[in-house]
Amino acid sequence: MNINSNFLNLYESYLFDTVSRRVKAFREKNPERDVISLSIGDVTQPLVPAVVRAMEKAVKEMGEKSTFRGYGPEATCYAYPELLRAIQRHYSLRGVSLKEGEIFVSDGAKSDLGNLSDLFSKENVVLFPDPVYPAYADVNIMAGRRILYADALPENNFLPMPDGRRADIVYLCSPNNPTGAAYDRAQLRKWVDYAKEVNAVIFYDAAYEGFLGEKFPHTIYEIEGAKECAIEICSFSKFAGFTGVRCGYTIVPLELKSGNVFLNALFRRRQTTRFNGVSYVTQMGAAAAYSEEGEAECRENLLVYRENAKRIAETLDELKIPYTGGKNAPYLWLKSPLKGSSWDFFDFLLERAAVVGTPGSGFGKCGEGYLRLTAFGSPERTEEACQRLKLVL
């Protein structure tokens, strides 16, 4: 047999995999050092009470013959009505109406970003911001697609706009991972207009929408006409602390077409063939996270992370290190105050302060010289990390 040779065009390992191996090696060499990770965007607040109660109830049901559940409902691609209604409710708060059949529940946004890629021709040209979440590039390198990068630089406030180049698939992430920059309504409007003009599809990654202030669009469907050109991918990971529970969803509008093919039917065909749904227990937890009570509790948790972001921002201000993000996003994107590369800065912070960031160059060439810090740590550890940064920088 022969392998998919596109894999040979990838870096040997996925960015966060590389970071975690380097940290592991450091820990083994320095067992006495107390390492604080502000690297991978992993949450630290426990699941909220409404979610825990719903999951406990669901586990009990699975242990009783009369309430046991097997495969999820085929008709809705294995999603339970409770969760579909909760997602519809969440969107209705932003004035967006979703039909049941437009919502695909999955084990997470990362999986769906790859799953969606399967629907499209490998001849399609892909465009996304640089820097950005590295899975966008890796998934498309695996598929053998040509990639165009839209540079995110201080000059455009890290928010690249359409620049005349034609693409077939455009990935947008707002607030952006890693820069934390967020598109406003007028900017998203321009992207939607662009997509319609060149017949592109937008993959809109809304994984961090919970961090946006009120004036920003939280879903691309707040922009009129977006249902004709955009697929939205969202996640419970950050909003509800589900990084270890695994649940996300993807909206494929019923009217969205490529030529005369409805993408909703195509994604349904992909998912019923290559996927079998999300745990009933997880789905009940996710439904509770988007209930009125659960949402309120989850927003309390997000406040903790917002405070962390503020604390890191204050520290960088004190140190006179330029940065972006941290206000409408859980990420801070800072310029290395040292000479050398992102990985040099990563090593410096790891060795001198035992603080782990994510090297900006791992997110794209425009990320060189930058580092990403996350606000997802605990308040105590984040404070400790800030003190250490002040000592070494």
Next chain:
Amino acid sequence: MNINSNFLNLYESYLFDTVSRRVKAFREKNPERDVISLSIGDVTQPLVPAVVRAMEKAVKEMGEKSTFRGYGPEATCYAYPELLRAIQRHYSLRGVSLKEGEIFVSDGAKSDLGNLSDLFSKENVVLFPDPVYPAYADVNIMAGRRILYADALPENNFLPMPDGRRADIVYLCSPNNPTGAAYDRAQLRKWVDYAKEVNAVIFYDAAYEGFLGEKFPHTIYEIEGAKECAIEICSFSKFAGFTGVRCGYTIVPLELKSGNVFLNALFRRRQTTRFNGVSYVTQMGAAAAYSEEGEAECRENLLVYRENAKRIAETLDELKIPYTGGKNAPYLWLKSPLKGSSWDFFDFLLERAAVVGTPGSGFGKCGEGYLRLTAFGSPERTEEACQRLKLVL
């Protein structure tokens, strides 16, 4: 944008999706009829006590700050040590030794059958039995690969063997879904020899191994040398009743190579990029299912299904309808006693007996004229279905 045009070569919907739509339409037209499904292989026994306890404990841990878990461990592709050790133990009972790094935990065998496909060139030629689990064909049609079918017929006891044709990827499923036929050691030995000879990789689907008697190999690694040519895909769905919990795993041996590329590293790269692991709660449940206590409880549940299979077999014997399977498998594969197609027989049973089977033709051209019945119903409903079969056939 353009779609992946291979999708246009698929039937409009996935087999079980079609069946469920037809049944839904029947129910809506005949609300007074009590429909019994012996169609999709979905379990009905609740989760066993050891699993429920482990999942309840895990949910509680997720609700406490000190025991909360985010992303699973990167080093093992997000699998927890408890589950990896439990899988190692399960294999050691068959005399097979697995290294931690050889085990990839996923949300189910169906997902992994697709995920594995991503690693290979679309030029590879694929071979699998006809009839077989329809996802094998659909996944490879989506990828644009050429498919060779090995006919499973009464003449070869529904167990096709290598016949001189060369393939790059060979799917085997033992006991087979849908026929219930199981390969013995000598037969599997021949497939392993064949794979090595023509440099093919075997995807060995062991989802139903729990139903096999002692004399059958339960894993392909019971065959010497199989680690050099076979990937094994297994699932907790049937063994532990996890169809609604979603957990499976794939073994990619460390020594398995395509040219000079190690497939283990390739799959790791795929999974770290396009997947983010399985719920901590689910993993703890799966680990409990493969504990000594959990295994014993799960095997009790399997006895219920075995009894169902026996009951259906007796009924078919009484009716003098030829069938295979049902002894080392949860499926019975029967020849329609009527004139006409599999779908005709499906319609006949649905309309006359309100019993749902799965049309054999949905599993491949050799399935035409056959129907698959499953033993996964409750004893009461299975008995009722048998009575109805006797009335109408």
